[in-house]
Amino acid sequence: MRQFQVRKDNFTEGRLVDSGADNAASKIAANEILLKIDRFGFSANNVTYAAAGDMLGYWQFFPPYGDNAQGWGMTPVWGFADVIESNVSEIPVGDRLFGYFPPATHLKIVPINISAQRLVDGAEHRSKLPPGYNLYRRVNAEPGYDRAMDNVRMLLWPLYVTSFCIWDALQDKAWYGAKQLVIVSASSKTGIGLACALSADKSSPDVVALTSSRNLDFVNALGLYDSSFSYDDLTGIDSTMPTALIDMSGNREMLARLGKHLGNNMKFCINVGLTHWDERGKPDGVMAERSEFFFAPGHIQKRMKDWGPDGFTRKTTAFMQQAFVQSREWLKLKNVDGLSGLSEIYPDVCAGRIDADRGLVVEM
Numbered sequence: 001m002r003q004f005q006v007r008k009d010n011f012t013e014g015r016l017v018d019s020g021a022d023n024a025a026s027k028i029a030a031n032e033i034l035l036k037i038d039r040f041g042f043s044a045n046n047v048t049y050a051a052a053g054d055m056l057g058y059w060q061f062f063p064p065y066g067d068n069a070q071g072w073g074m075t076p077v078w079g080f081a082d083v084i085e086s087n088v089s090e091i092p093v094g095d096r097l098f099g100y101f102p103p104a105t106h107l108k109i110v111p112i113n114i115s116a117q118r119l120v121d122g123a124e125h126r127s128k129l130p131p132g133y134n135l136y137r138r139v140n141a142e143p144g145y146d147r148a149m150d151n152v153r154m155l156l157w158p159l160y161v162t163s164f165c166i167w168d169a170l171q172d173k174a175w176y177g178a179k180q181l182v183i184v185s186a187s188s189k190t191g192i193g194l195a196c197a198l199s200a201d202k203s204s205p206d207v208v209a210l211t212s213s214r215n216l217d218f219v220n221a222l223g224l225y226d227s228s229f230s231y232d233d234l235t236g237i238d239s240t241m242p243t244a245l246i247d248m249s250g251n252r253e254m255l256a257r258l259g260k261h262l263g264n265n266m267k268f269c270i271n272v273g274l275t276h277w278d279e280r281g282k283p284d285g286v287m288a289e290r291s292e293f294f295f296a297p298g299h300i301q302k303r304m305k306d307w308g309p310d311g312f313t314r315k316t317t318a319f320m321q322q323a324f325v326q327s328r329e330w331l332k333l334k335n336v337d338g339l340s341g342l343s344e345i346y347p348d349v350c351a352g353r354i355d356a357d358r359g360l361v362v363e364m
C-alpha cells in the first residue's frame, strides 16, 4: 500500500510512502470495507485543495501515514475504486465507487446511509466535513453505466458541477446587473464548463475570456467565448459596461488592475479558485467589498434541499451530457503511470506547466 503525500507547509514538495503492516487489508474492522483505487483525475483543482488545505480543512479527509506524518498531507482527488474486502453485508466485493479519494493505492471507509445508488463514509474524522465530499456513487447500479466514460467523468464532473452551480448562482442573482461576464483563468476546465453553460443560455450577458497569452489561441478555438484578452492586454475589455467577474485565478495583482480598469462598472466578483496560487492575496477597496467566495459543496447542498437530490441529479446530468460531448472537441487525455508517475508530473501541475487542453488520468 502506497500514498502520495505533500508537505503541508510547502505543498509543491511531495513524497511516496509505503505503509507498514498496520494498514494491511486483513485489519479492516467489522463496519469497514477496503477499496482499491483504480484511477483518478488530477488538475489545478487538486493543487488548490493543497493550497487551501489549512483554511478549508482539506488535509482532514485522508490522514497520511509514515515518518513525521503530521507535517504531511494528502490532497484529495476524484476517481473510481473497487471494493476488494468487505465486512458490510450490503456492499459486496466487486462493487465500484465514484467519489473522493486520497492519491493512494487503498482506502478503508465505514459505509453508512447505504442505498442501491450511493453510500456515505461515516468515518469519525470526516463527520464534520462537507457532506458532498463524503458521498460515494455505487456506479454498477447506475442505468447505462459505461466504464468507457470513467476518465472524462472523474476529470470533469467535479469541475463542471461547479461550473453548473456558478451559472445557476449568477442567474439567480440576475447576473448582478452585469451586461458582460469576465471569466478569469478562462482556459481552466472549470472556466470552460462555465462558458459552456453560459453559451447555451440565451439570457446570458456576453462572456469575455481572460487568460495568459500562451493560452489565448486555445481559448479562442473553443468558440465558447464572445471575446478574449490576455492578462497583459486586459485594458482592452470594455470598461463602459456593467461587469461581473468569475475568478478562477486568485491573482491579486491582476485582479486589482482589472478592478481599476473597470472602476464602478465592476459590479461583483465571484472568487472561485486559485490557479495562480503563488500570486494570491487578499483584495482591497471595491474589489474586497464587492466579492464573495464561492464554495460549490455549499451551493450543491442548498440546491439539493430546493430541488431534492433527484431533481439536482436530473438537472446536472442534462448539463453534463452536453458539456461532456463538447469536451470531445478539445480535451486530450494524458495517462499518468500510477503514484510514481504522479510524483514526477506533480511539480509541473503546481507550476502551471501542463497544457490547458490536457486532462491528466492517473491509472493505478
Ligand SMILES: NC(=O)c1ccc[n+]([C@@H]2O[C@H](COP(=O)([O-])OP(=O)(O)OC[C@H]3O[C@@H](n4cnc5c(N)ncnc54)[C@H](OP(=O)(O)O)[C@@H]3O)[C@@H](O)[C@H]2O)c1
Pocket: 043, 044, 045, 046, 048, 049, 158, 159, 162, 184, 185, 186, 187, 188, 189, 190, 191, 210, 211, 212, 215, 248, 249, 271, 272, 273, 274, 275, 276, 277, 294, 295, 296, 297, 349, 350, 351, 352, 353, 355, 356
Ligand atoms: N470554489 C469551488 O468550490 C471550486 C470547485 C471546483 C474548482 N475550483 C477551482 O477552480 C480552479 C480551476 O481548476 P481546474 O481544475 O478547472 O483547473 P485546470 O483545468 O487545471 O486549469 C489550468 C489553467 O489554470 C492556469 N494555471 C494553472 N496553474 C497555474 C500556475 N501555477 N500559474 C499560472 N496559471 C496557472 C492556466 O490558465 P490561464 O492561463 O487561463 O490562467 C491553466 O491553463 C482551481 O483553483 C479550483 O480549485 C473551485
